[in-house]
Amino acid sequence: MSLIVHKYGGTSMGSVERIQNVARRVAKWHKAGHQIVVVPSAMSGETNRLLALAKELHAQPDPRELDMIAATGEQVSVGLLAIALKAIGVDAVSYAGWQVPVRTDRAYTKARISSIDDARVRADLDAGRVVVITGFQGVDDVGNITTLGRGGSDTSAVAVAAALHADECLIYTDVDGVYTTDPRIVPEARRLERVTFEEMLEMASLGSKVLQIRSVEFAGKYKVKTRVLSSLTPPDIALDIEAESGTLITFEEDESMEQAVISGIAFNRDEAKITVANVPDRPGIAFQILGPIAEANIDVDMIIQNQSMNGTTDFSFTVHRNEYQKALEVLNNTVKQHIAAGAVTGDPKICKVSAVGIGMRSHVGIASLMFRTLSEEGINIQMISTSEIKISVVLEDKYMELAVRALHKAFGLDQAPNGAQ
DSSP states (O other): OOEEEEEEOTTTTSSHHHHHHHHHHHHHHHHTTOEEEEEEOOOTTHHHHHHHHHHHHOSSOOHHHHHHHHHHHHHHHHHHHHHHHHHTTOOEEEEOGGGTTEEEOSOTTSOOEEEEOOHHHHHHHHTTOEEEEOSSEEEOTTSOEEEOOTTHHHHHHHHHHHHTTOSEEEEEESSSSOBSSOTTTOTTOOBOSEEEHHHHHHHHHTTOOSSOHHHHHHHHHHTOOEEEEESSSOTTSOHHHHHTOSEEEESSOOHHHHTOSOOEEEEEEEEEEEEEEEEEOOTTHHHHHHHHHHHTTOOEEEEEEOOOBTTEEEEEEEEEGGGHHHHHHHHHHHHHHHOOOOOEEEEEEEEEEEEEOGGGGTOOOHHHHHHHHHHHTTOOOOEEEEETTEEEEEEEGGGHHHHHHHHHHHTTTTSOGGGOO
């Protein structure tokens, strides 16, 4: 008997009929003798609806109250799913995050999990019940409800799996696994049977929407065996087939994975670039620029400082497009008050395209092939960033789809490696 955590997204919970299908799928696993914990998201569109109501009342609602409101979406889902399970003869109990409890810090709207008490859940599992726990939320040290930010239900599921030392965490989504790139852009994209946590972490951080990045970090840190698979298959599909479907996120490389130099092409069109011209080239200047950005709680991605010319340099970095205007305002104030630099300029119409693969560790020429491919397509590279297993470039966003298609083909990702699926 294994302890399995199931996570279902908002699409899977989007209607009474879909909730009943989730219940049938969970019942199948429970009937096979597994202990099951389910972490569902709010019904599709519900969180957006709730937050929109708050913003009709106030342009900038209090974050604590936003969490109080947003948390109700998942609370409805767990109650409905528990009722659906009981309706087909499966003993089930639902819990909100504060009832488990899932403890977090006080960073409202993007809290981080600090601990999970597993005693209550284990008692129910030992009694033969299916336990349904709200995703996306927890409680701080003084009893306030908190939420984990967008995609937080993935993080909740993996964290619960880690706390319970679950045998596997199954992330059910509206896609059937992790692909070499988005099939909507490249129809020839292939589903990967397995991918390493390192590669999945890079893909998630680079714009892949299959898994939320914090959930991948949790899975890697606590060695939670995780599988991404589809909730749109028939709920009564044979258990042995379902258990091997989708994409397995593994801890270690294996011989078959070594055959693929590049595992996927990731992209993110939600990027914006900011440049501070004629910055004095002196120690501490990077901190003077980026310190106020960090204090404004703005995440910085790629950073480039040009070679010094006549004692000055240009300093460029990228931020999320939603934080572009805020970052410009912060920098304009900083430059005027503290730095004798030139103009602060920006470009919100950029994208980031990345090649990801553990094979980079043992193969040369990856960057050369990537840059040559883009050059042949007439695509100019604005910024470059590398790590041990990825190369990222910043481009004009109008070239994004062309770049993804060209790189996917250049690295042979439309072909299964050595006859593998």
